[in-house]
């Protein structure tokens with residue numbers, strides 16, 4: 323245990339503690355973080371820390387410094403400041419016509435989703451919300467209330483929430499069958515306990531990321547969109563984790579050929595600074611005004627950082643880079659899967675990738691302990707990884723969008739050693755003390 327980490331443990335709540343990463347970070351550059359022992363750690367969990375442009379990107383540093391001196395970093399009276407207006411105009415230019423109304427700014431993915439949930443119910447007069455089992459929409463009471471991740475069992479749920487199973491193509495063995503079962507379940511719900519005319523919104527994650535980097539089967543979200551349109555249900559795409567270029571398209575929903583009514587951005591939007599945004603039709607978004615004024619939303623420094631992020635994604639062609647380097651990384655992971663049967667399945671899009679670890683490929687039993695050990699061993703060998711999944715057995719790969727081909731290959735090389743050590747039992751299993759998955 324290094325000095326700063328020990329002091330963190332003595333002074334800061336364990337609640338927000340990242341497990342299997344027992345070190346404090348003192349800086350970073352590009353795809354690397356610097357530990358307080360001077361070690362360079364290749365960051366393949368950048369979506370976690372929102373480092374979409376990598377660490378210390380000059381465009382963000384300059385934008386933040388400029389906003390600090392121009393605006394004194396003040397908490398202005400809400401969003402009537404130049405960086406916010408420019409950012410709102412930029413976001414509106416990025417979304418499809420049906421969502422191009424107004425923008426609301428928050429601080430995190432959680433408060434953004436929570437606001438959407440309140441807004442759609444208030445604006446439509448409908449009291450029900452649909453979301454997916456396994457979905458993670460946030461960690462505040464309101465956003466947990468519309469989430470279906472097992473880590474949030476016991477959380478308060480909104481009375482009108484109905485969770486629908488999410489099609490897991492790998493677990494069920496067939497994406498087509500998984501899709502049909504879920505669509506049939508929704509139709510059944512509509513015909514029985516969930517009258518569709520009472521449903522205000524359907525929340526989707528275009529890739530269910532914390533649930534296990536689950537890519538929807540072909541045509542699945544198109545079918546959901548059709549159902550929503552038929553019944554006047556608002557389709558909400560939570561792009562917080564996989565949006566803004568990460569999947570190799572600007573918006574992750576674009577892969578499904580759908581046009582959501584409401585789009586939620588967070589994490590990478592601020593490049594590490596706390597800002598989230600909701601974009602949607604004017605009639606819905608203006609309904610929120612009465613009850614959604616927060617003290618420092620619309621902070622000009624955060625908005626300036628977000629604007630720099632969006633501009634840099636364009637000027638450095640990071641959407642294309644995510645697609646291109648994503649292919650390199652995915653190929654590398656698939657090669658590893660050929661050599662190590664602990665990898666049951668590799669999936670994802672662009673630089674939002676996952677590898678499901680299994681005890682054996684026949685039973686597909688989750689290797690949850692193996693995943694935790696892999697995360698810890700990766701930390702020891704200089705690679706920042708995390709695991710996701712409703713069974714805590716999917717290694718997540720979400721490096722910065724700026725990742726180079728050499729960095730992608732280096733990450734795969736480290737991972738190969740990590741897996742070999744996990745399989746050979748060379749990782750200190752004491753780190754698993756008390757581990758029961760999420």
Ligand code: PMP
Nearest residue numbers: 430431432458459460560562563
């Ligand atoms: N939505 C999605 C899809 C997420 O992955 C997350 C965080 N993992 C959130 C919302 C919550 O965002 P935040 O942690 O910024 O509150």
